[in-house]
Amino acid sequence: MAMLKLLDLAKTFGPVRAVDGVSLQVEPGEIYGLLGPNGAGKTTTISMTSGLLRPDRGQVLVEGHDFWSDPVRAQRLMGVVPQEVALYEELSGLDNLLFWGRLAGLDRHAVKSRAAEVLEALSLSDRAKDPVKAYSGGMKRRINIGCALMHRPRLLLLDEPTVGIDPQARQNILDFIRHLARNGTAILYTTHYLEEAETLCQRIGIIDTGRLLAEGTLAELQQRVSKGALFLLEGDFADAKPDAWPGFGESFSTLQRTGRQWLVSPREERHPAECLRDLLNLPVHPENVTLKKPSLNDVFLQLTGRELRE
Amino acid sequence: MLLHLLIKDLKRTRRNPWPILIFLAIPLCITGLIGLAFGPKASGGGLGKIKVALVDEDGSILGGFLRSASSQGEATDHLETRMVTRAEGRELLRNNQVSAMLVIPNGFTDALLDNAQPPPLELVKNPAQSFHPAIVEELLGTAAELLSAAARLVRDELPEWRRLIQNEDRFDYLLLARLITETGNRIQAVEDYVSPPLVSYRQETKPGEKADTPGFNLFAWILPGMASMFLLFIGDGAMRDLYKEVRFRTLDRYRTLRTSLAPLLLAKMLHALLVMLAGATIMFGGGALIFGIGWKEPFWLALLAAAFSLCGAGVLAVVASLARTEKRADVLNSMLIFGMAFLGGSMFQPNALPAVIRHYVSPLLPNYWFVEGIRQLQERGFHGSIPLMIGGLTMAGLLLAGVASTRFNRLLQEGVRE
Numbered sequence: 001m002a003m004l005k006l007l008d009l010a011k012t013f014g015p016v017r018a019v020d021g022v023s024l025q026v027e028p029g030e031i032y033g034l035l036g037p038n039g040a041g042k043t044t045t046i047s048m049t050s051g052l053l054r055p056d057r058g059q060v061l062v063e064g065h066d067f068w069s070d071p072v073r074a075q076r077l078m079g080v081v082p083q084e085v086a087l088y089e090e091l092s093g094l095d096n097l098l099f100w101g102r103l104a105g106l107d108r109h110a111v112k113s114r115a116a117e118v119l120e121a122l123s124l125s126d127r128a129k130d131p132v133k134a135y136s137g138g139m140k141r142r143i144n145i146g147c148a149l150m151h152r153p154r155l156l157l158l159d160e161p162t163v164g165i166d167p168q169a170r171q172n173i174l175d176f177i178r179h180l181a182r183n184g185t186a187i188l189y190t191t192h193y194l195e196e197a198e199t200l201c202q203r204i205g206i207i208d209t210g211r212l213l214a215e216g217t218l219a220e221l222q223q224r225v226s227k228g229a230l231f232l233l234e235g236d237f238a239d240a241k242p243d244a245w246p247g248f249g250e251s252f253s254t255l256q257r258t259g260r261q262w263l264v265s266p267r268e269e270r271h272p273a274e275c276l277r278d279l280l281n282l283p284v285h286p287e288n289v290t291l292k293k294p295s296l297n298d299v300f301l302q303l304t305g306r307e308l309r310e
Numbered sequence: 311m312l313l314h315l316l317i318k319d320l321k322r323t324r325r326n327p328w329p330i331l332i333f334l335a336i337p338l339c340i341t342g343l344i345g346l347a348f349g350p351k352a353s354g355g356g357l358g359k360i361k362v363a364l365v366d367e368d369g370s371i372l373g374g375f376l377r378s379a380s381s382q383g384e385a386t387d388h389l390e391t392r393m394v395t396r397a398e399g400r401e402l403l404r405n406n407q408v409s410a411m412l413v414i415p416n417g418f419t420d421a422l423l424d425n426a427q428p429p430p431l432e433l434v435k436n437p438a439q440s441f442h443p444a445i446v447e448e449l450l451g452t453a454a455e456l457l458s459a460a461a462r463l464v465r466d467e468l469p470e471w472r473r474l475i476q477n478e479d480r481f482d483y484l485l486l487a488r489l490i491t492e493t494g495n496r497i498q499a500v501e502d503y504v505s506p507p508l509v510s511y512r513q514e515t516k517p518g519e520k521a522d523t524p525g526f527n528l529f530a531w532i533l534p535g536m537a538s539m540f541l542l543f544i545g546d547g548a549m550r551d552l553y554k555e556v557r558f559r560t561l562d563r564y565r566t567l568r569t570s571l572a573p574l575l576l577a578k579m580l581h582a583l584l585v586m587l588a589g590a591t592i593m594f595g596g597g598a599l600i601f602g603i604g605w606k607e608p609f610w611l612a613l614l615a616a617a618f619s620l621c622g623a624g625v626l627a628v629v630a631s632l633a634r635t636e637k638r639a640d641v642l643n644s645m646l647i648f649g650m651a652f653l654g655g656s657m658f659q660p661n662a663l664p665a666v667i668r669h670y671v672s673p674l675l676p677n678y679w680f681v682e683g684i685r686q687l688q689e690r691g692f693h694g695s696i697p698l699m700i701g702g703l704t705m706a707g708l709l710l711a712g713v714a715s716t717r718f719n720r721l722l723q724e725g726v727r728e
Binding site: 050051052071072075078080082084085086087088089090091095099100102103104131147148 | 311314315318321322325326558559560562563564565566567568569
């Protein structure tokens with residue numbers, strides 16, 4: 001049974017349709033990445049999933065049960081890591097863990113031993129009694145995650161948990177999340193970092209303007225863009241009129257075209273050498289042609305017509 | 311869970327006590343400054359010992375008489391005179407070491423004894439002090455009236471008195487005896503007009519009451535007003551912490567773990583109540599230690615402070631719940647606290663306010679009941695209206711807490727943001 005199932009979720013704020021018909025599911029031990037630019041609807045989706053917002057439409061099923069029919073049960077099963085560092089900075093890391101652990105329902109003895117475990121797992125035992133305000137950004141992020149893990153949730157919602165930290169700290173956090181998934185935790189992970197989604201998530205959903213545009217494994221999404229490969233042509237294409245070239249539109253589609261770069265993908269699965277020959281026969285003279293594997297950015301480009309980094 | 315929430319807030323306050331410490335220090339400092347500006351504390355029913363520099367340029371019997379009069383009997387409790395030159399007197403005034411300088415001008419006694427108009431006595435008041443110089447001025451006015459009356463009474467004998475005083479060879483005891491007899495006769499003649507006085511007073515000490523009660527203490531008058539205002543500021547800081555929870559997203563985290571907001575709100579109010587009570591203890595304890603204020607009826611004072619804290623926390627919680635944003639809550643509560651302090655007698659005595667405010671506005675404000683209650687405890691001790699004040703404040707506090715809780719719950723469900 002899916003640990004989390006979102007069915008046709010929708011939320012509107014005034015005239016803004018923040019989330020529009022998002023459906024997805026996360027299995028135990030799976031890391032599902034929700035990838036999209038800022039303002040795409042990722043946080044609103046997480047807020048509805050965690051009960052912070054009531055959806056205007058749709059349903060949140062946690063282990064098969066509707067969230068709002070038994071919110072206490074759902075809250076016990078899930079841990080939520082908000083995008084901002086939601087900690088009491090005057091208190092120590094240990095105090096924060098103890099407080100959130102007690103609030104999650106752990107008793108006095110259980111909370112102490114669990115806090116020690118979490119600190120150990122996050123490599124923060126030696127700084128446990130320091131106030132959070134004295135921590136580095138990466139350490140705050142780790143404690144921020146740790147507070148959501150105190151009650152051993154089987155479903156973890158992580159809303160961009162690595163924003164604003166250095167690459168090494170980010171890598172530590174990603175390793176920790178992989179470790180959690182290996183132990184069976186279902187993870188819904190939102191991000192706007194392509195590399196994180198590519199390297200961390202088993203399945204990825206691409207969201208923009210509140211709508212889930214595509215989902216699947218990285219390979220499935222790559223396959224969706226082109227049948228195996230993309231060609232990046234470099235040269236002076238200012239006067240090129242591909243619509244007038246006979247047969248070009250049937251064989252290739254343009255993903256992106258700028259003054260000196262032209263990214264095309266074959267419409268059907270063909271041998272790259274064959275595609276290259278057709279491209280070199282076009283009535284333009286590329287200075288360089290690069291064969292590349294599609295990235296998630298290319299997928300996003302194909303789906304939205306703009307880059308994820310814009 | 312309520313306990314965990316409360317302990318967490320108390321721990322946070324302990325780790326960052328500066329905002330509260332500042333609000334604790336300010337009323338003590340203001341009380342000290344006002345108290346020192348308008349006169350020190352008085353023990354023994356007066357306003358402390360008044361120091362006067364006496365410049366006797368006349369070099370006559372009158373200067374010696376004034377000096378010996380001020381250094382005898384009860385006068386020593388209130389007056390301390392120092393015979394100095396005019397230059398020394400000015401120096402003492404400049405250094406704020408005396409409240410006034412009295413100059414007996416040259417020829418004053420001669421003119422008085424010659425039945426002529428004497429040159430005026432000169433009084434230089436210390437501009438850095440307010441009460442004491444005014445008291446010296448009043449005393450001097452009274453002394454001048456008495457001296458003038460005495461001179462008129464014994465006008466015919468004055469030349470002989472002068473001869474008696476100025477005769478340096480041999481003191482004429484027979485003349486002295488005659489003059490005393492004649493002066494006594496004159497006094498006896500007017501006795502019916504001056505004695506007994508038409509208006510008098512009698513001081514009584516009730517059995518069981520200390521004869522030597524602490525006198526009026528200006529600090530004890532000022533501090534309750536200041537304390538009531540700054541206790542509200544302390545409570546305001548604690549209540550607005552709810553908006554900090556919104557800003558730091560800890561409220562969102564709370565809501566991912568708990569469905570009911572009531573424990574969180576209740577904990578915030580309890581936290582506000584506790585820090586206000588701790589603040590009251592420090593302020594009133596500090597007042598006793600620093601300014602020597604003898605608080606009467608400490609038990610009732612503590613109950614009054616607790617009831618006021620509860621009512622204050624309720625008022626602030628209601629305002630915070632209506633504000634919807636942290637900035638608005640900040641502005642609204644500051645305005646409200648100053649308004650309540652102004653209209654409720656924290657800054658001015660309610661009697662000094664316009665009648666419409668005094669009768670219709672002040673009695674609606676918790677500051678009024680708190681300050682009035684303490685002042686009444688100080689003046690009259692415990693009496694029947696004190697429990698009524700405490701009960702009223704407590705009931706109002708509970709009612710306001712209920713309103714704030716309901717309102718906050720709805721506000722947070724709607725999605726409050728900083």
